[in-house]
């Protein structure tokens with residue numbers, strides 16, 4: 067489900083991070099969203115369309131616009147560069163909001179830990195938490211104040227609840243200090259680099275935080291296996307579909323206009339299941355049980371691939 | 382009060398079987414270009430019934446945990462927009478910022494209220510809208526990789542109690558269902574439901590049978606209807622025994638990230654059903670082969686054999702069955 071929007075405001079937050087304000091252009095209200103949600107933005111790159119994911123960093127109370135913060139990166143498929151070059155008035159297609167990093171409804175207190183651009187999902191969360199008088203702390207690590215997105219805003223609006231850590235000043239987050247002496251029922255949220263995240267999780271578990279009280283942003287965590295291309299032979303329609311190494315079977319089928327259902331596109335829901343007649347499957351989903359995976363007779367087109375060069379599918 | 386179905390209602394009855402046997406599965410289909418809710422010829426009767434049940438005693442019928450406030454407003458918005466879009470002859474919604482005016486021409490309701498301001502409505506937002514639809518509505522909070530039954534209006538259940546199930550997780554409230562757990566159905570279904578997206582609703586059909594045309598087969602009222610199951614004879618079977626189908630819908634709610642689960646219950650007597658021989662034939666096959674644990678779970682043990690006999694005596698040969706196409710054009 068897509069929404070048509072245009073950029074109405076651009077603000078430089080740091081030398082590398084810009085915030086874009088998006089509003090509807092087709093007279094339809096923007097979809098409401100829950101704190102921690104993200105959208106996919108369609109980015110034209112050459113002949114292709116890439117989908118990049120950005121968290122919504124405006125408040126859910128604001129229904130007229132969405133804000134997204136975009137970090138300029140070199141390694142991306144060009145999405146952030148495209149956006150950074152965009153001007154006011156640029157039109158974009160974006161998905162409906164989706165949430166894979168939501169606030170736990172029964173937490174007594176929320177501890178939000180951010181590193182760099184990882185701050186983005188927390189902005190909508192703290193707007194919600196402070197409006198509803200729910201206790202929280204935000205711990206935010208960045209290189210320096212000038213490279214700390216939303217620094218002025220956070221300092222001014224939430225000074226008592228936010229703690230900054232600037233590595234240039236040799237300030238570092240200590241999982242121990244953050245996690246200890248918190249009330250029972252505290253939940254923690256981690257949007258930080260991998261090694262620090264591991265430290266946090268280890269420490270939290272040793273203190274006795276239940277697993278369900280530890281939350282991690284997961285939309286970037288989709289397993290990628292884009293090593294090899296393969297050919298999908300469709301037995302019913304007698305077509306040969308080449309699945310390039312940077313494409314999924316689902317995308318290749320869609321490009322070939324083969325009708326196929328889908329929902330989550332991350333191997334979790336089963337909507338894009340196809341029957342496999344022959345060929346070995348490399349299952350990358352989180353949907354099938356291990357027994358079903360060994361049966362090697364069906365696969366999820368959005369994520370799983372052929373182990374070898376060819377596979378025969380009942381389509 | 383005319384309770385039986387018109388010929389049009391029979392034709393559009395959501396017959397649940399696509400084949401000659403039935404087994405539990407993750408039978409979920411997308412809802413495309415269709416309303417989420419159905420307003421049919423029983424609208425007024427069923428709204429009256431729902432109101433009288435809620436007015437008498439809400440215990441066991443209405444659950445609403447405090448953290449579901451936002452989800453209540455989401456529900457009101459989703460339903461009003463759905464009805465105003467698909468049944469504009471009956472319902473209109475005017476939104477000017479937070480000032481909304483809702484009109485329900487069938488019930489003669491016209492209210493102006495402030496969205497997200499509970500004091501501006503005569504009931505809690507959830508109850509307000511639930512009293513204007515035929516569907517039972519359950520709201521599930523999504524947390525800890527699970528779904529919890531944290532709010533609901535349930536006046537037409539098939540022998541379960543929302544009082545009892547309140548606060549339970551997905552597998553907990555499905556605990557009484559036989560064999561589906563072992564088959565992995567609920568684990569998969571839950572993982573699917575958790576990923577349902579805004580703007581992409583899904584649907585499934587569930588079925589059972591009910592003696593007499595009774596929507597309220599709740600746990601709470603069991604003494605009033607349980608004994609009916611011993612009253613079925615070959616003579617009264619066609620009029621008394623009803624196929625009961627629930628069209629269920631699953632909708633992601635945007636502000637709360639909760640899941641809305643609606644249940645529209647349709648009842649059709651065997652006599653009504655038998656105008657389509659494909660249906661009677663198929664029901665006969667399904668019932669004949671239905672595993673005994675499911676027969677027992679659905680409460681059919683006492684009268685299944687009578688129904689089988691009735692069906693075999695009352696199934697015409699399917700020569701004039703152009704109904705089939707009408708029926709299956711509605712997606713399953």
Ligand code: HEM
Pocket residue numbers: 405406407408409519521528530540541542546554555556557558561566567570571574585587588589640642678679
């Ligand atoms: C999230 C929404 C859902 C809710 C609130 C819900 C609730 C229930 C409840 C309360 C029962 C009755 C259990 C009892 O006997 O006490 C039931 C039965 C059942 N549910 Fe669900 N359910 C949901 C979704 C699903 C889905 C997605 C499936 C898909 C497989 C499913 C499959 C079943 C089955 C097979 C039964 C047994 C019905 C029968 O044989 O008559 N449910 N459900």
